[in-house]
Amino acid sequence: MSTAELVITPVSGKADLKAFVDLPWAIYADDPAWVPPLKDEVYGLLTPGKNPFHEHAEHQYFLARRGSEVVGRISAHIDHLALTVPPEQGMGPGTGNFGLFEAKDANAARALINAAEDWLRNRGMTRVLGPISLSIWEEPGLLVKGFDQSPTVMMGHNSPAYQPWIEGAGYTPAKTLNTYELDITQDFPPLIQRIVQSGEKNERIRIRKVDKSRFDEEAAIILAILNDAWGRNWGFVPITDSEVAFTGKKLKPIVFEDLIRIAELDGEPVAFMMTLPDLNEPLKGMNGSLFPFNWAKLLWWLRAPKCRTMRVPLMGVVQRLQSSRMASQLAFMMIEYIRRSAIADYGSTRGEIGWILDDNQGMNAIAQAIDSHVNKSYIVYEKSL
Template identity: 65%
Template sequence: MAAHTQGPVTILPVQTKADKREFVELAFRLNRGDPAWVPPLKGEVFDLLTPGKNPWFEHGKAQLLLARRDGRTVGRISAHIDELALAQPAEQGMGPGTGNWGLLEAEDAEVATALLTAAEDWLRQQGMTRALGPLSISIWDEPGLLIEGFDNPPTIMLGHNSPLYRAWIEDAGYRPVKRLINYGVPITDGFPPIVDRIVAAGEKNARIRIRCVDKSRFDAEARLIMGILNDAWSDNWGFVPLTDSEIAYVGKKLKTLVFEDLIRVAEVDGEPVAFMIVLPNINELLIDMDGSLLPFGWARLLWWLRKPKSRTLRVPLMGVVKSLQNSRMASTLAFMMIEFIRRDAIVQYGSEYGDIGWVLDDNQGMIAVANAIEATENRVYQIYDKPLS
């Protein structure tokens, strides 16, 4: 019997609603056999990709691409350019001439190569001289390719991909430029004595106040926290500032997952100088929902959100104003926020485990905090780049 030969791969731009539906649905088909893959809510993915819904498009543009072979959709990728990223200093990772790609899904190496080539061609046509990825879609969404930690499902707002993708991307000429580390730590038994001593000393310091957020002043609190974030992270690799409309969008998206005792603001002499956001891991619920709240997902979700029991909590964002970074005060505030939230998390949410990250591989301050509480690496993501000569 003659071997079946596959036809050529064709790359087509997403133009219609049906194309976009295929773009979203493909991830479900290709990842369905992976027990660690958490299906995102499809409505959220559509919002991410849609100008007018996602305020990223106020300063960015994207081209979604589909790969087809023998009449079937076999891959997808996004190519995109962020004007705010182009305006950043080149030594910070983004900068002039740097375009991005992301949301890669492919059935095999041939499809992946064709998609990456098409994304690079589009970026070249837009005048870009370097491709950096994967980013889905901005550095604030799901950056990086998972290269370590495939066995367990990711926590909320962390990506997951096939372990095959790494070789396919590297074979296409991409080199690693930055690692993003995620840490895990058991929280039921508390932290080492040195951390307890730092927290106890901080509690006696009359200059320091650690407070819960006030959900009745949600918009003001969101602006305050994101203002600290834009300052705290401004020198970090890959930083792109969040705009006012993005801050409002993120706040609205996360509002149902905001619990006052899980988000803390640190004040010194009455000035807010640091924050820590902790979210219950809704992925524990989503993993069984196949991307839809219908027919009964709404009821389960609303019931869970009333008072979530979350075995794992994730710390997606934490920041201390630049003027205090690398000071003893900064680490004191960090340990106090972590410890205060840990105490409430065990009692109120039945939590046993904390997930912290991602952390840039050169962020010595956060790595020192992770080491001090004896957290261990549980997932590593990698961002790549390639010159577009």
């Protein structure tokens, strides 16, 4: 470790922002599980005017340096929509966040966390929840289990050193978020097959593919179900129209009609399941850039993706059906139909479901019933200021 003095400064100007974005390449150079993100995507995430999260949030990014070497980074941010939700849902009045956390050593980590806390405290926050980068809908939580596996699309990855550093700064777990993996080449257990077959005979039920030619309309249907299904969940923060449009534009290239299903009961949309081919598989060797030739490779892959893993980032059933047999039946039917398509059309062999809150009994029961098991765990920490 350098003997130069550790200095924490707010990010100011293009050179600092570049150093902030570039730091993970130094930290994870020897980590075979790390997937370099596309740098343009990272800049888009961080920049007001590009990412609509900033329309209802304020932030400050910080860098840690020893001499000329950048040894850490962190964001402190306040999501004003999160301040409006009931405290029992995890956020609520007085709760700010830290995120985008990286550090080369414990001293840099502690100093960065202190800087983020001071910034939040000076803006009236009384509690910190983190790491959340930047929105709960993006990459929440610190990876604490599953370091040997590369993250799937839209999931985070970090050094195992971070857990003791964060806990050493006085943080305690608020929630654990798990992902489940399963071998999708194997048929589901006989009981699940019978439940699916029973649903197929029920004239009230229709499981349909989304229609990408009606993208905005289908997105609105899914958002309405999501808001109803997740509205009382821990961590739920309302999604704005501009965030829906931003996310829709970002995801549209990896949206495939047979991988996203909407369940209708008596003609009414009541559940959905979104599955994405793991974009991180082609990105892993691109080192964060589409130039000079990676853009052509990615476009070629997107025309007819073949990938080992499919990720289910979102699934929801309207509240009036939750905890009912119908909810489970619709979930199993959607999972089975997407499983078949993933094998037949994309050559996939593995699924990853999540994240799922560790105390979400309904979703955990569904995941366990199809013989999946927890492969990664992330912790969202909290601390009073």
